[in-house]
Amino acid sequence: MTFYLLQALNGLAYGMLLFLLAAGLSLIFGLMEVVNLAHGAFYMLGAYLALSTVRWTGSFWIAALVAPLGLGMFGFLLEWELLRPLYRRTHLDQILLTFGVAFVLSDVARWWWGADVQSLAPPAGLDRSIPLLGTLFPSYRLFVIVLGAALAGALWLGLTRTRLGAMVRAGVANREMTQALGIDIGLVFGGVFAFGAALAGLAGVIAAPIQGVFPGVDFETLIVTLIVVVVGGLGTLSGSFWGSLLIGEVDTFGKTLVPQIALVFIYLVMAAILLVRPTGLFGGRAR
């Protein structure tokens, strides 16, 4: 019994890690209808930026500030310079553009940081395992669970309870009307994209001690993230939250109970869910 409890906890920790990734991607799509295929590359850049910052300053926590800030600024510039001219065109153009950006970033990172696998140690204090349910459990994973839950709460409050959140929601509902009310909608969208990129950067720092960083981790990550948002429902915060937890648990129990098909298990679950709910678990809105 404790074995399954532990596995459930493993699944929860992995799910929260997925949520950090999926939140940014889903937010950007939900508010701007931009499918950002460079999200995995943002994640990778965040991890590399954190790596360099830790080498420079020796502090994980400074890196956890620098990486999201850096990616936020990068995201803002990218949206302003490249994405903005494409809003009046089809989704396909945005997909091609962001996919192209992903390839460019991938090669730039390989050139700058090299081809070897690199890894970030958890911060002091969170780098040990603690006794739990009769065995040892990493304190870092407990931290990831708490952080994921706190972030989900903060995002939900920010969107539903603040003036900024109201402006963003208004912009999504009716762009022209919001502009007529004197709100600079371009700035709001730029800010949302930057925030989504910053979340990817944060995910990069947080996941690096578990996942490691290397060329290829960007697309590897993008695929899992896309599975999560498709299962949860593209563009909703609750969708990416519950989708992440579901995929985290499904992956963990798949590997435990049916190891022979561990590789394809989450795809089978995804296919089954999409058969019943084609828009994902929480993707109720018709578009």
Add this chain to the structure above:
Amino acid sequence: MKARAKLTRRHLLGRAAIGGATLATGGPSALLSKEHGFGVPAVLAAGSVKVGLLVSYSKVYGQLGEDITDAMTLYFDSVNWSGGGRKITWVREDEEIDPQVGLRKVRKLIEADQVDLITGIVSTATAYAIRDTIHNSKTILVVSNAGGNLLTRARKSPYIFRVSFTSWQVSNPFGKWFYTNIAREAALTAANYGFGTESIAAFKESFVAAGGKVLGEVYPPLNNTDYAPYITQVQKMNPEGTYNFYSGSDAVRFIAQSSQYGLTKSTRMSGAGFMVEQDVLPAEGATALGIYSPLHWALKLQNPENLAFTRAYRARFRRDASVFALQGYDAARVIVEALNKTGGDTSNKDRLIEALVNVKFASPRGQYEFDPNTHNVIQNIYVRQVRQVSNDIVNVVFDSLGRIKDPG
């Protein structure tokens, strides 16, 4: 990347000329004299020995290809790119970790480039895919990595020599040692693909024969992200020790996560040496401390040849050598030594094979020799442990399993 492309192109041009010369039954042909002018020395007239190097320069094993290439360059430079009185040139190709691509490149090397012999091959899948083409075309292949057992057994060929290792050779002798020195009961885990399962089977064979008890086996898929479910399964078995096989990013993830779960402390971990080799050890850092591993080489192996090799490599490429670099270095040496024996003649395959079989020298890994039966290297397997020595985290060699020959 740019430099490599240029090099290949330049060599291609040269090769077009030399290829013509080879066709025209020796002696300076009209084509060659047009290219080089009159008065070509006899050695040049015979053309250079063309070595085809096929390794991975991209994707997960990109670094392995770089290491092999750099170390071969280091060795060829030390002999002025000549063997048996002939100049050595090479054509480099990327196997792209795709057996189909590898096969295509091998055909190109043989048919278009008309290389005298081929070396390299990082992935076992590629080695198996090209085996028949190599065998049927009677092209000499000096394998500098791919360690799948079958290349020395059911799929061996007189034309294939292996400088590196077999999965059996590394893991089998360690099973008995593990039983005597580490633990009587063990949990076994490996990435679920050919080399991983072969390694575990080889370990198990001698571990069980010695009286060891296997508590359970867990096989995560290749390129796995989250090892938590598997680590929890191993914790449940509560083993005294573990034996594992992972490489590349899998190794870094598995060891980092095992360390976070306290597994590196609560059990005595061990695994085939690639799991803690120089390509991944810097990333693993302190999380790998204490892990035991069998391998045919270590950076800090104390012998004059290794000191010279690791120093020269470090001075030139500003990074530490790896076991893959060692294999490239020895592959280059094997080729040169064989050419010296044949006086540079690569046309008589039987003579070349005999020369290769008899290559022996003092390698950085210890005495180097081929098994005449399998054409696989016979070598020392060392027992290493990751330890902190002053400020460095390194594999310290503290025992030897003796000279090991794959049974074939």
